[in-house]
Amino acid sequence: MPQDRDIAIDVRDAVKRYGTFTALKRISLSIRDNEFFTLLGPSGCGKTTLLRMIAGFEEVTEGTIYLYGQEIDRLPPHKRPVNTVFQNYALFPHMDVLENVGFGLEMLGKSRAEARARAGDVLEMVQLSQFASRMPYQLSGGQQQRVALARALAPRPRVLLLDEPLSALDLKLRKAMQVELKHLQRETGITFIFVTHDQEEALTMSDRIAVMSEGELQQLGEAREIYERPRNVFVADFIGDTNLMEVTVDRIAGGRAQCHLGGGHKLTCDAVEGIGAGARVHMSLRPERLFLSARPVEEESLSGTVREMIYIGTDITTVVDLADGPQFTVRSSNSTRGNARVFEPGAKVAVNMEPGAARLLVD
């Protein structure tokens, strides 16, 4: 199989079975050189299994994994030029920070002095120089996390694997580390493969995201693409909040699909390959791309009654009951500049859509 130097990791038809249970159902994907790539999915979707197969902790049942064109799936972990940041850090408890960070270099045959010098440099990069002689248990969670990161970066791996490394941190620290990780990735030019179940984290950091569910790849693309053009119900539902509506497609014309909701409300949106006239499918409408008004502003505006108004600081979320059934959630920015108006429960309103807000989904 020809591999060019721009592909860091190439997974070909990877299958993982544990007895009768199939954790990964024939996954193929390519991760580009110097890319921040995220495997995203709920727990049990197989994302960690895939990461562990790349690291060498799990054998592939079928299929092949290439690292810059070289087959690595039969190599033991200590012979693969990839390093891992573990979920709970897995710092060596009996070694100080500097020894932890220098361990990989020492194993690669570097002299002790050289390993220590390089470890010191990497510690500086993660701003932990003054903690070099501390033991892991003397560090806070965030500091341990940085040590784990430094330890994995020190041997200059070609690919860095990160297994939910931020999940044990509190929200503020997690946000700060997200930025720092992204920054480190740019700075070092190392390909990062990041595993997370947090869609916001994935959107914040990734160049590209692979959304996984039940051992299958659901969609692979850039953050914006995944969010704005989800391919199926799972992706639309998992990434961000959305209004999922059952619709029937009436007519496809000129790249547009005319549909109607259960109650007969008509909606028009971009046609999607694989969905033809007569299909009963789901439609995703992102709450922040809807807006409310006292009177309909366009032909396809939907009218309803406000059931609930929820104040969440940055935004205001309004739940609207349509005249005949379906419920919509509309989110508007809590800003005086916008034209968003606040409607109290019981108010009659029209739900309007920005162009491109509606998206047809494959089931």
Add this chain to the structure above:
Amino acid sequence: MAGGGATGGSVQADTYREARTWLLLPAWLVLGILTLAPLTIMLVYSFLTKDFRGGVVWDFSLAAYDQFFFDRGLFGDDPPRIEWTYIGIFWRSIWQAGLATLLSLAVGFPTAYFIATRPERERALWVFLVTIPYWVNLLIRTVSMRFLLRNEGPLNDGLMAIGVISEPLAIVNTNLAVQLGLFYSYLPFMVLPIYAAVERYNFALSEAAADLYAPRWTVLRRILLPAVRPGIVAGCILVFVPSLGSFLAPDLLGGARNFMIGSLIEEQFKGNAGNWPFGAAASMILLTLVLILLMVLARQSRKGEA
């Protein structure tokens, strides 16, 4: 392990002081009656004069310690020379117990590792299997060992039947037999603490080391062994100490030439021929040796953790 610890406020300590005194009473009673009192009796007896038919005469005397370390000839009036007999027995005992401990470690560590890495449901079963032989009394087990190892025993018969040897191996009445006996007597004391340590071990550490290019043996040596070291130290102490004072295995498997401290002490208290102060003195010397050893080990393992 390190770090953390109690930082209870003094207010609470005052509140519970009285209750604590009473609640600790049973523990103090057990310690006092079962440990401190017997030890004190032994210590006192070791400084008394022996009675002819066993027992002691209440006269202060250093004779027991003198007899242990110095040879003053048959009538006790020669100039004192170092008495090597008992020191030799001690030395041989330490040696035997040490080898038995190493043997237990060599077999016990892989066993413990194996059990600790089984699926959780199976572990209890394996631990249970390890302890089954210990439902039988130590004396009976040791006698059975003699039957297994003797010239006409199943071991020699078996080896001869498959043609490994043509003559029976003379194992009974050798040092090896004593070591095997001690090993068999105390193996679970090695397996269980190591098992507990390995079970608590975070195997992600092994993965992390392998991920950082450490081959398998390096992972074992640099990561696993230091992490489970307290369990290994505990296991070694638990095997070494009773082996050192054991008398059943040397008596039944070693024969007269493989006399150990335990037998020496036992004889002093048996029948009418014994010498109670001497037995007590030998016990105190043994105790001192063991204490020194434990202190050294404790310091070592604390160093390992810090």
